[in-house]
Amino acid sequence: MNDADPPTLVFLHFLGGSSNTWRYTIDHLPPSTRCLVIDLPGFGAASALPGGSVSAMADEVIATIGRTVRGRWVLVGHSMGAKIATVIARAAEHGAEALSGLSHIILLAGSPPAPEPMSEESRAEMRGWFQGSADESMAQARRYIANNIADSLDPSAHQAAVADILRTNRAAWVAWLDSGSRENWAARIGTLRTPALIIAGAADADLGAEAQRTLMAPHFTHHRLITLAATGHLIPLEQPAALARLIEDHADLPHNNNTIDASYRALIASDRVSTHTRAALLARTLPAAEASPFNDQQTRTLHAVIARVIPPAVAPPNLATTIAASFAAPRGWRFAALPPDTEAWSMALDTLNHRANHRWNTMFIALSPAQQDTMLTELAAGDTNAAPASLDASQMRLWFEDFRAAAVRAYMAHPATLARIGYSGIAYGGDGDHKPGFHPIGLDVVEPWEPKPRAPHAPAGQGA
Amino acid sequence: MNLDTMRRHATGDTVDAVIIGTGAGGAPLLAALATAGLKVVALEAGRNWEPETFPADEIAAAGIYWRDERLSAGDTPQPFGANNSGTGVGGSTLHWGAFCPRADPRDWRLRTETGQGQDWPLDPASFTPYYEQAEAYIGVSGPRAYPWDPSRSYRLPPVARNAPAMLMQHACDSLGITTTDAPAAVVSHRFEQHNALPRPACINCGYCHQGCRIGAKASMDVTYLPAAVHAGAEIRPDCRVHTIERDATGKITAVVYRHQGHDHRQRCAAVFLCAGAVETPRLLLHLGLANSSGQVGRNYMAHVATQAWGSFTAQTRPHKGYPSSLITEDMLRPADADFAGGYLIQSLGIVPVTWAEQVARGRGLWGQPLIDYLDHYNHVAGVGINGECLPSAGNFLDLSDETDDIGMRRPRIHFSYGENEHRLERHAQRVLTNIWQHAGATDIWTMRRSAHTIGTCRMGSSADTGVVDHAGNSFDIPNLWICDNSVFPSAMAANPALTIMALSLRTADAFLRGHRT
Structure with a gap:
């Protein structure tokens, strides 16, 4: 594993969400970011499956990661997905081969390893949902969202979230409410060393900053807890831009479209570039x-x-x-x-x-x-x-x-930018007595060795 | 430069002169005094450089800029550092642009001509031989016939015109504006020197402002300073003067300087303060010296240095070649001027980080528009001016309450354009934009900019009006001399370095003649 390689981000959604939950956040990440978005059993594209226990869901994810992820990866879990994430991190720290490469974990409004603090009243209410008419189910899906946000959602995000909730396999919904959320993993998770970013919504009733501080944070030796103002429980839908920047920061995402291409590296290494210039350029990488x-x-x-x-x-x-x-x-x-x-x-x-x-x-x-x-x-x-x-x-x-x-x-x-603009000035002459410089010079006079711009839009000048 | 075999003086010896600063003001003096057989020591605040180590990189070149913090105040606060203040053996000539027109005779008499500004207390005609002497010594490339001065001819052929020069020439031709190859203190042929190594021809690398690696550019460390050392002068790098000692009669007896954390005292019979228009008045104000006129720090000036940039279909690769290879002096007194004085225009090449910073500061772009514009680097070119700045009571240098690491208060420079500078700037914006339109540029924008540090220890005809006389000799302290851009009573449109070198030779002559003694 090379730390400089871009990591893969693995996303686990909330109860009623799906891989779709993350599309707004991903829109705000660098375009080159590799993302593995998962539909947990019973949700989204996997809604034909009945769902299951926390360990069953974790096993499914571990198998998928083992099949598809190579090198460094970062785990992002939201609410229910966060509890599953802690179980996966535990397995990774125990040395599960399929999980080597986990570098960071990010938990959003996470359901903790201990039983989730949820009132029996709301558990009972939600358990009764999605058994009636289509109109009733629609109203219940809308109420579920309204109960869990601070303000309002972007209309298209709202519509997509409602559709996700309505296609959830009811068995998976009930399994989480009846047992998954009640399972106590606190002792089994113990203390994790994976650096964690814990994010809470200031307006989240049950899983806000206080719950994260007391029930989630103690499981991590290295963690940072951030509370987002004017945010409820559905952080990826409510604050996708802010979340993207927090992920980027915590996961230390390199932007792999800005590496220095091989031909510019070769130019820097060539005898047209002085030792001092080369050292200054490479130090910046x-x-x-x-x-x-x-x-x-x-x-x-x-x-x-x-x-x-x-x-x-x-x-x-x-x-x-x-x-x-x-x-x-x-x-x-x-x-x-x-x-x-x-x-x-x-x-x-x-x-x-x-x-x-x-x-x-x-x-x-x-x-x-x-x-x-x-x-x-x-x-x-x-x-x-x-x-x-x-x-x-x-x-x-x-x-x-x-x-x-x-x-x-x-x-x-930065040499990546100099490569991008096609800059040849670094290469007027190296350490030898003879420094070639530029001959001849003038409009449109370009020597064969000079790099060409690789920026997508350059040049765009007009005239002359 | 090589200082291994230079003559050394004991600090207890009373040398004939200590020269503070080794730039355009100090170096010619050092050579002239040493050649006359005097015992001279130059104290340079910066280090000694090996030009071969200068990188083709703007960030890594920062060592040759004066980076001690100065406070820039006023409505048009002036940037320092890379823009216009150097450090190291050779001073600001390590990074100067080597663009070296002579000041126009009319600019020495601006007050007589317009009722504004200040006349110089010396005769421009008698100054010409010093220009000729300096040009011949440092090697100036330029046209055989200079359109605005029939008596002038440059001995070295011009340096190559780069893309911005070609674009400007084409446009000016169509507008009826006269242009020619710029006088540049960059040798276009191998240049043999007396008592200094020969210098190879310019290779068009474009990094003049980051230090010339091959010595084609006339910095002091490849011209006057080796000649001075050959004649017996001593140069002490990394020596920061902070105290000047005097006897009961007020004459200077020694200077005290900090070197590697320790103070040293050099006894001397005379001091030449050549530290530039910021450090020179700063030291005098710090010590409370030579200021019976109250003029120390007053009338700070900076040239109006407006630029226009545009994009072209053709590749300009603007880092290539001597950056300012074309000049016009047609705007020194424009017919439609509503201001006193005038300006020079030059074509502009530029290296990328300097350009990008100008774009970010001056054009105010950020985000994708910034990135998209920077992607055009290989297709941009500029034209810019160097224009008159009138002395003004509102523009001055004083000492702030912040101190540097040797306990000297940091200088604060108050600089605001007056009405004359605003009018000149507006005129230049119109003219530059018009030139670039005729050159076929698109996406033209102009940028406010000022350049050079001028004034603060003006020469005058009496102790009431000046800090020094026409020869650079202090009215208050008989064995103190000042020679740098601080003595300029007016800015004049020409870039100042060549005039400073010529003043330095003139001051040396006066000193050696026994001026006022």
């Missing part, structure tokens, strides 16, 4: 030092802003850590209107969150890309209201200019 002056929330906000400035689809894999490690490097000047870089960036990232909270009642990372762009557009125009103890509008405008500069420097200097 290594993971950047984790040194960062930011707290967790600032780091997540930073990653979210970077994703808006340099889209993840083109960003080199270590872009965010490179920026975090280099933004405060001395450059000879700063805007006198801003405090020193480290302080300015921390304050600016906090200010973004305050603004997002003030306006949309949620964190910046939980906003949709369109909302984030709206905020950044206002920032660039110096058109934001001042919040106490933070940067004012003109300071935020200057900070965002500095931010763009830092991001674009890290992006443009």
Whole structure:
């Protein structure tokens, strides 16, 4: 297994969901991400099956992973799927051969290894559903969704979720309510070492932050618990964009469409490039030092802003850590209107969150890309209201200019970008006394060895 | 550069002169004084470089920029670092663009001409021989006949025109604007030098601003400094001056500098402060010296350096070739000007990270539009100006409350365009856009930009109005001299480095003649 290889993400859905549950989240992940979306027995495309116990469902998934996943992989489980995920992680840590390569786990509003805290009243109500007329079942599916979200869903996501619930095999539905959710795996799961990201919805009644803290988190030696504001139980449907960024961050997804192609690697290795230039270029392909002056929330906000400035689809894999490690490097000047870089960036990232909270009642990372762009557009125009103890509008405008500069420097200097734009300047001459340089030069004068742009849209200039 | 066999002086010896800074102001002086047989020591804050180690990489080249933090204030705050401040043996000439027009005679008399700005207290005609001497020594490539000065002829043929130059020339031809090959301190042929190694011809690598690896570009470390060392001068790298000691009469007796964490005192009979228009006034303000005029730090100026960029169907590969290989001086006094002074126009090539940062800051793009535009790198080209900036009471340098690692307060530079700069900028935006339209560019955009550090220790005709006299000699302290862009009373449109070198030779002559003693 090579850690630099892109991992496969394995997704396990909630009670009544399916592989479809994840499509909105996946839309926000880098296009190259490999995803294995599972229909648990009795759900989605597997609704012909009757469903079964937690271990039966886990065994099905383990078999599928063994057949299809190679190398590093990351497990993402939601609600019921999260309980199954802990069982699979336990097997992986016990050394199950089919499961070698599990690197991270992400649990959303997870049903814990211990019996799920659910009132007998609602268990009884749900157990009675989906036995009547089509209209009654439709109303029950809608009520199920309404009971589990904070606000509203995108209409198409809502429609798809209703369809998933209605095609669920009733035997699987009952099996989970009657037994699966009551099974006690707490002692068998024990403590897991796989690094876990635990995500809770602030408006989730039974499996919110408190339940995650007391029932899920103690099973992990390395975990981070994040609560999403204005979010209920159906996190993948309610917050697909924010979830995608959290997954990307935790799973450390490389963007494999931004590796350096073989011909550019060969150019870097050639005797047209000096030892010093080659060393500088190759150093940028290594993971950047984790040194960062930011707290967790600032780091997540930073990653979210970077994703808006340099889209993840083109960003080199270590872009965010490179920026975090280099933004405060001395450059000879700063805007006198801003405090020193480290302080300015921390304050600016906090200010973004305050603004997002003030306006949309949620964190910046939980906003949709369109909302984030709206905020950044206002920032660039110096058109934001001042919040106490933070940067004012003109300071935020200057900070965002500095931010763009830092991001674009890290992006443009990366060899993957130089390969993308077809840059030949690194190769004017190597270590020998004779440095070939460029001869002749002029309009449309290109030497045969020079790399060509491989960006999809370049060139697009017109005229002359 | 090679300093292995240079002559060394004991710090206890009283040398004839200490020169602070080894850039365009300090290096010609060092060579002239050493050649005259004086004992001279140059103290350079930066390190000594081996040019062969300069990378074809903009981030890794950062070592040659002055990166101690300065605070940029005002409505048009100026960036420093890579833009316009260097460090190392050779100073800012390590990264300068080597674009070296002479200042136009009219620019020395702007106040007489327009009632605005400031006249220089010296005669431009008597200055010409110093320009000629500097050009001949460092090797300037250019046209045989210079359209705006019939008396001028460059000895080395021009460097190759790159794609942006060809585009600009084509457009200017159709607009009736005269252009020619830019005067460039980059040798187009192998160049033999007295008392310094020969320099090979430019290979069109395009990395002038990251340090010339082969020595084709005239930085001080391949021209005046080796000649100075050959004549017996000593250059001490990594030495940061922070104290100047004086006797009871006020004359300087020694300078104190920090080297590898320890202070050293060099006794001397004279000091030449050549640290540039930020560090020179900073040191004087820090020490409270030479400021009976109250002019130290005043009248900070930066050239209006507007650029226009456009996209072309043809490949420009804008990193190739000497970046600014075409010039026009037609806009030094445009007929339709509503401002004092004027500007030069040059074609612009550029390396990718510098360009991308300009796009991100100046064009304000981010996200997919940013990426899409950056993907056009091999098809873009620019034109830009270098234009007059009037001295103004609102533009000055002072010391902030923040200190650096040796305890000196960080400089804060207040810089805002005045009405004249705004008008000149608007004129240039129109002219540059028009040129690029005629060149067939699409997606044209202009960018606000300022360049160079000028003023803060102006020369004047009396101690009431100037920090130094026309020769660079302090009115207050008889054995203190200043020679760098800080002494400029006005900005003038020409890029400043060649004028600084010529001033340096002139100051050396005055000192050796016994000026004011």
